[in-house]
Amino acid sequence: MNTPINSPAHTTPADASTHEEAKQILAEQAEDALMAKLRISQSYADAIVGVKKPLLTVAVRKPNKNEFFRVHPSHFLDCCLIEDKTERENFFVLPEVVPIVSSFVEGVRLHFCVTRQDVVFLWPVKLPREDRRGDAWRKSAADCASLAQDRWVRITADMNLGAYQPYVAMADLGDPKWPEESWSKVFQLATRDRMIESEQHPLIRRLLGQE
Template sequence: MMSTFEQPTKLAAPIEAPAPAPHVSGIFHDLEALKIQQHEAGLAGSTEVLTRIPVRKPQRDEYFRVRPGDEFTTVLYEDRTARVNYFITPAMLPLLRAVSNVSVVTLVPFITRQKMLGIFPLKLATDAIGDNGWQTTAMAAAQLAKTKWVRMQADMALSGYRIFSAEGQLSEPEWPDTPFNELLDIAFKDHVISSQDHPVLNRIMGRI
């Protein structure tokens, strides 16, 4: 007879052998051995060489900043078919004004969150074209963009742009060291009307 103080013997649970670790046999079996330093990848100390700078307003989904202190007021001819802005030299301005519409603009450099650098042509009111909501709201957005990340969205009912400020604590833009006049030289490369035999003038005046 079993004593009241005796407990039945419990059978020990069987010990399960650990599952074998998966065997990685490819080149990526040891990532630490494949890591490279920035200087080995050619990244350290590299600087982008600017070869193209678009002349346009920021797109509706682009948050952008404007570089303070850089602005230049001039006259542009906008080829709306090709979506290209041409810089007009002072000597050619009377002729262009006589045969086509031109725009008085203030050019300012802008940069997006994707580090795309551009030139924003802010249209100004003239004797021929009065002030309107599109001009004033674009100018307000460019002014605010000197200190904050903003984006512009066209609103036909408003007859202007709605301006939105980024809600996050975004880092400051990284501007290139390139002077403003050199940025303009890159932006308008091959897009300067400086002579009467320029292809744009030949087309406007029906020579070709």
């Protein structure tokens, strides 16, 4: 008597569908487990929102050609600067030191500025000279600063025009976000390590050939 041989079970389309659904459920459960590991609580998100970024550094520079910025309408200062072209740094000079290095000193109006990215900087716009040298550059810079008091502006140096060319933002970019720090505090940060108070300052000695 022959013993019957059991043949493999035949897989129906319904069984295949059930198998695929089971695999999908396992994948989704694994994904949910990973998300559960990474998910942060709402209290953490609230804490991040409440973080305050203190203002620690304020640059003294021209606006970059690709950044839109605003100028504060009432915070500015007329003062004297020396540009250290070697180090590409600006130094503030006390009036009593100016006569010693007058040929290196520029009178500027220092404007309080902020960019769309909330970066604070001071823009030294050169004041007009008696000999009117570079007058178009100086006047156009002053005009751009005035325009930026009410509008978001970016500027470029147009060599063909021989002046700064302003571009006004077409969209409504909202109001500028000025820092909580006072104008006095902003100015202190800008002048830190950049004050020339005597002729013994290393930059003065270098300009006069004393070292």
